Amino acid sequence: xxxxxxxxxxxxxxxxxxxxxxxxxxxxxxxxxxxxxxxxxxxxxxxxxxxxxxxxxxxxxxxxxxxxxxxxxxxxxxxxxxxxxxxxxxxxxxxxxxxxxxxxxxxxxxxxxxxxxxxxxxxxxxxxxxxxxxxxxxxxxxxxxxxxxxxxxxxxxxxxxxxxxxxxxxxxxxxxxxxxxxxxxxxxxxxxxxxxxxxxxxxxxxxxxxxxxxxxxxxxxxxxxxxxxxxxxxxxxxxxxxxxxxxxxxxxxxxxxxxxxxxxxxxxxxxxxxxxxxxxxxxxxxxxxxxxxxxxxxxxxxxxxxxxxxxxxxxxxxxxxxxxxxxxxxxxxxxxxxxxxxxxxxxxxxxxxxxxxxxxxxxxxxxxxxxxxxxxxxxxxxxxxxxxxxxxxxxxxxxxxxxxxxxxxxxxxxxxxxxxxxxxxxxxxxxxxxxxxxxxxxxxxxxxxxxxxxxxxxxxxxxxxxxxxxxxx
Numbered sequence: 001x002x003x004x005x006x007x008x009x010x011x012x013x014x015x016x017x018x019x020x021x022x023x024x025x026x027x028x029x030x031x032x033x034x035x036x037x038x039x040x041x042x043x044x045x046x047x048x049x050x051x052x053x054x055x056x057x058x059x060x061x062x063x064x065x066x067x068x069x070x071x072x073x074x075x076x077x078x079x080x081x082x083x084x085x086x087x088x089x090x091x092x093x094x095x096x097x098x099x100x101x102x103x104x105x106x107x108x109x110x111x112x113x114x115x116x117x118x119x120x121x122x123x124x125x126x127x128x129x130x131x132x133x134x135x136x137x138x139x140x141x142x143x144x145x146x147x148x149x150x151x152x153x154x155x156x157x158x159x160x161x162x163x164x165x166x167x168x169x170x171x172x173x174x175x176x177x178x179x180x181x182x183x184x185x186x187x188x189x190x191x192x193x194x195x196x197x198x199x200x201x202x203x204x205x206x207x208x209x210x211x212x213x214x215x216x217x218x219x220x221x222x223x224x225x226x227x228x229x230x231x232x233x234x235x236x237x238x239x240x241x242x243x244x245x246x247x248x249x250x251x252x253x254x255x256x257x258x259x260x261x262x263x264x265x266x267x268x269x270x271x272x273x274x275x276x277x278x279x280x281x282x283x284x285x286x287x288x289x290x291x292x293x294x295x296x297x298x299x300x301x302x303x304x305x306x307x308x309x310x311x312x313x314x315x316x317x318x319x320x321x322x323x324x325x326x327x328x329x330x331x332x333x334x335x336x337x338x339x340x341x342x343x344x345x346x347x348x349x350x351x352x353x354x355x356x357x358x359x360x361x362x363x364x365x366x367x368x369x370x371x372x373x374x375x376x377x378x379x380x381x382x383x384x385x386x387x388x389x390x391x392x393x394x395x396x397x398x399x400x401x402x403x404x405x406x407x408x409x410x411x412x413x414x415x416x417x418x419x420x421x422x423x424x425x426x427x428x429x430x431x432x433x434x435x436x437x438x439x440x441x442x443x444x445x446x447x448x449x450x451x452x453x454x455x456x457x458x459x460x461x462x463x464x465x466x467x468x469x470x471x472x473x
Contacts, residue, residue, distance in 0.1 A: 010125075011061065012061075012062065012065050012116075012123075013130070014129065015058040015062050016058075016120060018054055020113070020134055021134060021137045022051055025168060026386070026390035027169050028043035031043060031044060031045040032052065034102075038312065040170055042170070060112070066119045067116050075348040076114060076115060076118060076396075076397070079342075079344045079396065080111045082337035082340045083341050084107050084108065085337065086336075087293050088104045089289055089333060090291075090329060091103065091293050093289045094295050095291050097292070099294055100292040100295065103385055110390065113394060117398065118400055121398075121404075121405055127401075128409040134185070135185075138186070139204075141167060142179070142182075145169075145175060146165065146167075146212060146215070148166075148167055149164075149166075164218070172218050173382075175212070177221065177224075177382060179209045180224045181370040181374050181395060182205075182370070183206050183370070184225075184228050184367070185398070186202045186205040186206035187203075187206040188365060188366010188367055188370075190202035190203040192360065192363035193359075193407060194407075213225055218377075218381075219380070220379070220380035220381045221377055224373035224376040226248065227376040228369040228372045228373035228376070230245050232365055232366065232369040236365065272380075274308040277305055277308075278304050278308050278319060279320075279325060280324060282303045283327040283331070285299065285302075285303065286331055287332055288333060290327065290331035294329070294385060300317075318382070318384075320380060320381050320382075321378070321380065322384040323338070323378065323379070323384060324384075330384075349400070352364065352404050356404065360402065360403060360404065360405060360407075362406075363403070363406050364404075367398050367402050368403075370395060371392070371395055374392075
């Protein structure tokens with residue numbers, strides 16, 4: 001099967017949608033992590049392995065269908081090369097090379113998706129499948145989380161999060177990280193959509209996500225959403241929205257100042273500084289290439305402060321700062337690669353947005369706002385290498401592609417292409433049905449030879465002269 005035949009296959013939209021939906025639930029992969037188990041886990045080890053299998057199969061197919069033999073965008077090559085290269089060097093020189101290279105392998109899987117999405121997204125069928133599947137599954141996950149909160153089930157999850165919404169994402173802060181991205185992608189879709197039904201569905205999904213975000217009581221998630229809202233309003237020159245968000249930010253800061261431990265464990269709320277300082281000490285101990293991807297927990301006992309989180313808790317797995325976590329696990333080389341990657345992304349996005357159509361610009365800015373929210377939220381939570389692999393790499397691809405093409409199936413060219421595809425499919429079905437009827441009629445005709453005989457219709461159509469009997473010759 002050559003690449004030109006595979007490329008554009010009907011399976012490509014399915015593979016894109018499957019990968020992007022499954023990767024949102026990366027917290028369910030925790031049973032496969034080299035770190036000690038902590039907290040409540042939804043998926044079993046077998047279930048987590050099945051999710052990984054979906055990611056690998058989908059990305060592998062996309063690699064064959066879209067990436068193989070195709071020119072790769074220079075900005076993606078620079079960004080992904082810097083990030084994955086730094087992680088690979090840290091894994092090679094780190095405390096646990098085997099686990100480190102497993103992480104690098106997953107990063108490569110995400111990179112295949114990134115490159116395939118950028119190539120396939122301009123095709124209406126691919127973009128439509130990915131965006132609609134993402135919105136539908138995201139909205140369903142949010143509704144499920146709200147139902148779990150209302151029913152206080154599962155009870156251990158409710159207790160672990162002190163009555164905060166968490167859903168299938170284990171902790172309220174991880175749920176907030178998902179909501180930060182989902183809400184603004186949905187909002188960007190609503191702003192860019194021409195179809196009233198899509199606009200209503202995306203707008204309702206965004207509103208639902210913001211309600212759930214409020215119920216997470218995640219201060220880091222709120223900070224990310226406010227930063228993203230200010231970015232989006234400023235980019236769209238929505239001065240009224242910008243002023244309203246500024247007031248909302250002030251009120252949120254006042255509320256946190258008055259009740260800093262609302263729905264939080266007070267002990268956890270006040271040992272964050274000790275946890276952060278332990279992460280800084282880990283980065284200082286291994287300044288060049290770090291301890292290795294997902295190896296922070298191995299060095300934590302040596303850098304833990306007397307009042308720090310005890311081993312076996314979330315605070316012992318990461319310093320609750322994505323950038324300090326990345327620095328501790330990949331060192332100065334990783335930090336330089338991180339800065340380079342985001343600089344390349346910002347420069348390229350600015351160029352693409354400057355020349356984008358109005359609707360594409362709104363959608364691209366919505367996805368970019370989701371990334372802003374995630375980056376700000378990362379100042380207070382999440383593991384750097386995990387965030388990069390499962391969030392930054394996939395969403396930067398959607399931002400690039402969305403800013404360039406918007407919602408392709410809603411454009412005039414996209415609708416014409418979709419209609420042409422439907423007509424071609426219907427014509428093919430008609431030809432198949434006509435051929436079937438012809439074959440049936442031939443089989444019923446008296447004296448007609450079998451289709452596999454010397455005077456078969458297939459031979460006549462191919463221009464093959466029928467053989468004559470010897471006595472006629």
